Amino acid sequence: MSTIIVHVEHTGGTARRASLEALGAARSVSDSVVAVIAGEGCEAAGATLGKHGASKVVALPAAGKSPDGLAKDVAKVVGDEGGKAFLCAATAQGRDLAPRVAALLGSTLFSDCTGLTAAGDSYTIQRPWLAGKLTATLESSAPVLCATLRRNTFGVVEDGGDAQVITADATTDFTTFIKEISAKSGAALDVSEAPVVISGGRGLGEPENFKILEDLAAAFGNAAVGASRAVVDAGWRPHGEQVGQTGKTVSPQLYIAVGISGAIQHVAGMKTSKVIVAINKDADAPIFKLADYGLVGDAFEIVPALT
Amino acid sequence: MNIIACVKRVPTTDIQPKVAADGTSLDPAGVKYMLSFYDDIAVEQGVQLKEAHGGEVTVLTLGPADSAKELRECLAKGADKAVILKDDAWTSRDAFATAQALSSAIGGMDAQIVLCGRVATDRDNAAVGPMVATLLGWSCVTDVIELKFDGTKGTAKRESEAGIETLEFTAPAVITCQKGLAEPRYAGLKGIMAAKKKPVDEVDVSPAAPQATVKQLELPPARPAGRIVGEGAAAVDALVDALRNEAKVL
Ligand SMILES: Cc1cc2nc3c(=O)[nH]c(=O)nc-3n(C[C@H](O)[C@H](O)[C@H](O)COP(=O)(O)OP(=O)(O)OC[C@H]3O[C@@H](n4cnc5c(N)ncnc54)[C@H](O)[C@@H]3O)c2cc1C
Ligand SMILES: Nc1ncnc2c1ncn2[C@@H]1O[C@H](COP(=O)(O)O)[C@@H](O)[C@H]1O
Numbered sequence: 046m047s048t049i050i051v052h053v054e055h056t057g058g059t060a061r062r063a064s065l066e067a068l069g070a071a072r073s074v075s076d077s078v079v080a081v082i083a084g085e086g087c088e089a090a091g092a093t094l095g096k097h098g099a100s101k102v103v104a105l106p107a108a109g110k111s112p113d114g115l116a117k118d119v120a121k122v123v124g125d126e127g128g129k130a131f132l133c134a135a136t137a138q139g140r141d142l143a144p145r146v147a148a149l150l151g152s153t154l155f156s157d158c159t160g161l162t163a164a165g166d167s168y169t170i171q172r173p174w175l176a177g178k179l180t181a182t183l184e185s186s187a188p189v190l191c192a193t194l195r196r197n198t199f200g201v202v203e204d205g206g207d208a209q210v211i212t213a214d215a216t217t218d219f220t221t222f223i224k225e226i227s228a229k230s231g232a233a234l235d236v237s238e239a240p241v242v243i244s245g246g247r248g249l250g251e252p253e254n255f256k257i258l259e260d261l262a263a264a265f266g267n268a269a270v271g272a273s274r275a276v277v278d279a280g281w282r283p284h285g286e287q288v289g290q291t292g293k294t295v296s297p298q299l300y301i302a303v304g305i306s307g308a309i310q311h312v313a314g315m316k317t318s319k320v321i322v323a324i325n326k327d328a329d330a331p332i333f334k335l336a337d338y339g340l341v342g343d344a345f346e347i348v349p350a351l352t
Numbered sequence: 353m354n355i356i357a358c359v360k361r362v363p364t365t366d367i368q369p370k371v372a373a374d375g376t377s378l379d380p381a382g383v384k385y386m387l388s389f390y391d392d393i394a395v396e397q398g399v400q401l402k403e404a405h406g407g408e409v410t411v412l413t414l415g416p417a418d419s420a421k422e423l424r425e426c427l428a429k430g431a432d433k434a435v436i437l438k439d440d441a442w443t444s445r446d447a448f449a450t451a452q453a454l455s456s457a458i459g460g461m462d463a464q465i466v467l468c469g470r471v472a473t474d475r476d477n478a479a480v481g482p483m484v485a486t487l488l489g490w491s492c493v494t495d496v497i498e499l500k501f502d503g504t505k506g507t508a509k510r511e512s513e514a515g516i517e518t519l520e521f522t523a524p525a526v527i528t529c530q531k532g533l534a535e536p537r538y539a540g541l542k543g544i545m546a547a548k549k550k551p552v553d554e555v556d557v558s559p560a561a562p563q564a565t566v567k568q569l570e571l572p573p574a575r576p577a578g579r580i581v582g583e584g585a586a587a588v589d590a591l592v593d594a595l596r597n598e599a600k601v602l
Contacts, residue, residue, distance in 0.1 A: 056514070112519070113485075113492065137512035141494045144447065144479035148486035153448035153563040154479040169567070174475055178369050179378070180572045187448070187563040220491040221521040224507075228515045235513055277531075284497070284532040285511050290365050290473060291389045291531060299601045310365050316575065320599045322591065328580070335575060338594055342584035350585035351592070 047129035047166050048077040052119055052146075053094060054138055058086035063134035063196045063238075065097045070199035071132050072098030074163035080208070081122045084109030088210060095208030097201060101126075102208050107215035114219035116145030122213070123150060123189060129166050135193035136237075147191035155183065155192040157294070161199075176290040176313030196237065197296045229285070234269040236286055241299045242318070244271035244288055246311075248304020248325065248344060252281035257348045258303060264352045271295065271315075273305045289314035303344045307332025324348065353407030353503045354463040357398040357431065358454055358481070359391035361415055361422045362474040369571075376566040377443070387422040390469025396534040397499065397527070398467050399430035405503060408432045410461065414453050414559065415442040420552050427547035428539035434552040439559055446562040447475075451483030453559040459488060464503050466526045470495050478528075485526035493519050495530040 049071040053064040060082070071078045080099035082091045084106065091102040103126075108118045119142065123131050131146055133139040135157045147154040159180070160171030168190040170183045229235075236242050243265075245258045255270065262268035272282035274289055288295055290313040300318035305311060307323070307330055315321070316335060323336035324347050333339040340347050363369070363378070364386045370379040387395075398409040411426040413419045414437040423434035437453055439445060445453075458466055468481035478494075485492030498509040505522050510530065539547070581591045596602040 054513075061513070112494075116486065137495060137510070138514075140478050141482065141512075144477075144482040145486045145492070147448065147479070148451065148483040151448075153446040154477060154483070155564065156447075156475075156477045156479060170564075173572075174569070175363065175367065175369055175378075176365075176473065176476060177572060178367070179371070180570050181566055182568040182570075183564045184567055185564055221493060221519055221525075223517050224520050225518045226512075226515045227518070229511070238513065284530070287531070299595070299599075309368075313365075320595065320601050321575075321578070322595070333578070333580065335578070337575070337578040337599065338591055339578060339580040340582060340584075340587050340591055341580060342587070346585040347588060350588040 047075060048079060048126050049075045049130040049132060050079050050081060050123045050126060050128040051099070052133040052139065052142060053080045053082045053090070054134065054136060055082060055084070055087060055090035058089040060090045060093060061134065061136070062201070063136050065201045066196065066199040067132045067134045067194050068094065068098045069202045070161050070194055072202050072205070074161060076100065079103060079122065079126045079128065081105065081119050083115055083118065088212065091210045096203065096205045098205045099208040102210040104210055104212045105215050106212065111219035111222040112141055113145060113221050114216050116142055116149060117216045117218065120146045120149035128189060130168060130190040132192050132194060135195050139193050143191055143193045150189045150191065152187035152189045152191045155185065157195045158192045159195050159198050161192065161194070177316060178313065195296065234267070236269045236271040236288060236295050237293045239267060239269035240297050241265045241268035242271045242288070242295050242297045243268050243301045243303065244273065244305060245276060245303045246273035246305030247275045249276070255282065257345065261348055261352045273311050302332050302336070303348060305332055306330050307335060353401060353405045353465065354461065355398040355401055355407055355409045356458060356461060356463045356466045357391070357394045357409060357411050357426065358466060358468045359395065359411050359413050359422065359426060360388050360472045361385045361413070361419050362388045362472055365389070365473055371569045371571065376569050378569070385422070387425055388469050388472045388474070390471060390529055390531070392536040393529040393531065393534055394467035394469050395426045395429055395431055396536040397529055400534055401465065401501060402430070410435060412454065412457060413437065414439050414445065414450055414557070416440060417554060423552055424547050425539060427550045428543040429537055430543065433550055436552065436554045437557045438554050439557060444562055445559055446564050447477045447479035447483060449560040449562055451480050451487055453557050454480065455484045455487040457555070458484065464523045465501060468526060468528045470528045470530045481526050481528035491521035491523070491525035493521060493525070494528040496527050497530050497532045499527060499533060
């Protein structure tokens with residue numbers, strides 16, 4: 046059975062769910078899964094990873110201050126452990142790390158994968174092309190299969206065993222380093238992570254009116270506010286909230302589109318949501334073709350009633 | 353300052369793609385092309401660096417000779433020269449082979465900074481920029497929303513799940529451009545006319561064979577048809593009921 050290396054992210058000692066999904070994906074194709082976890086507090090988070098499918102954990106407490114340094118450290122673990130595959134979550138950090146690791150390993154990268162199967166050392170991957178308008182099934186002949194995995198797609202293992210945690214050194218040979226991380230202003234939940242996303246478009250009329258969406262998000266408790274490009278370009282909402290082909294791809298349990306027409310570039314970023322609700326005053330808006338549940342009418346009547 | 357912007361032609365974002373008869377490739381009939389959205393930002397950022405510090409912006413692509421059309425657009429917006437690494441099999445090139453071909457060309461160009469798009473809106477790899485940097489052993493910051501660079505060192509901001517990260521780096525560096533970094537300008541008539549006189553060089557290359565074979569390309573399954581629950585605030589109860597009891601997401 047070939048060994049798979051998984052990079053696991055954590056916040057203050059708690060492993061990120063998206064990374065646990067990557068561990069789960071690795072475990073579904075191999076019994077030999079080595080988790081690599083870096084940065085302050087990583088030993089504590091690392092100790093919990095056996096339960097989620099890791100058979101061994103390599104902790105790099107001194108790594109993570111530099112993206113190129115981290116890539117070298119992780120690539121070294123892949124080499125040392127004889128890894129035949131390297132996986133991580135398709136998060137901002139994972140998507141930064143994976144191509145660097147892949148290049149160090151002389152391998153190409155399969156980004157944002159939605160399917161992974163193995164027959165011995167040979168891997169078959171599924172991933173979206175053209176923002177999900179097509180699904181490609183690909184066979185890898187890379188020296189090491191390197192892939193980032195789409196969130197909310199692979200299951201988390203909860204009944205794994207114990208994993209030995211070993212600690213390794215980090216390289217000091219790097220040219221880029223993270224000087225500071227400041228908390229984002231506004232909503233704590235990122236649209237790409239929230240289980241519920243409530244997005245607003247030009248139909249909201251003016252920026253102040255997003256208040257009704259923020260109130261609805263607060264009522265859910267686990268919701269983030271998203272936006273169409275039209276309102277981001279107009280400066281009503283920050284870039285980080287844009288959903289779509291040139292924004293973020295989201296796949297929440299519930300996506301509520303308010304005053305959004307459903308342009309093809311917007312739809313590309315949210316059509317894999319589990320349940321889609323559309324609120325729009327135009328019964329012919331294209332978004333209704335996609336929505337599981339549509340409400341025709343004025344957002345300013347419907348959204349407060351829903352809250 | 354020698355500045356390189358890596359750019360790629362991609363299908364337009366409004367494409368309704370069809371799979372070719374072979375079942376493994378995009379049907380080229382009716383496909384229109386554009387400069388990838390983020391590459392426009394990379395070119396703009398390059399031109400702004402040139403305007404602030406002097407120097408020259410070269411746009412570089414690995415692709416078909418036809419890419420000259422997209423490159424001329426970049427020249428019209430202020431880039432100084434263009435290079436096509438001619439690859440007729442460009443649509444089957446994977447991220448690693450692309451990065452290898454680009455990095456060996458870049459290695460000989462004495463650049464201080466290479467600007468790439470965050471992601472090309474065709475295969476959505478978001479890989480070529482950091483791969484180029486890694487192969488060259490250069491600094492790299494991805495998804496950059498704010499950049500300061502003086503030719504020898506720089507500071508860049510990016511957004512991640514952790515927050516807004518500020519990174520410091522030394523030249524030479526590869527920066528991948530996120531929306532918000534720079535607002536692409538329109539090419540004026542003067543720019544369009546000037547672009548006609550700027551050089552577009554073609555270089556023959558033979559990139560490595562891809563490490564990925566497409567077994568199947570298909571349209572994703574259509575979502576099951578939905579329904580209109582009702583009109584106005586009166587329908588809110590029916591919606592909540594459907595979300596709770598039918599979809600079971602509440
Ligand atoms: C290269 C490229 C990339 C793009 N990338 C993206 C992307 O990533 N994300 C994205 O979103 N777009 C993207 N777009 C833009 C996209 O084509 C659309 O222009 C945009 O999504 C429209 O935003 P909207 O739905 O908010 O506005 P509109 O299309 O103007 O729709 C507004 C809707 O609000 C409804 N409405 C009005 N008043 C009310 C009311 N009181 N109550 C309820 N409903 C109301 C209207 O009926 C209408 O359907 C891209 C375009 C291009 C060319
Ligand atoms: N064939 C290519 N020629 C030039 N630049 C490219 C090419 N492919 C990718 N790039 C650059 O790398 C970025 C990311 O592409 P990708 O990794 O394919 O998503 C693009 O926005 C370009 O800046």
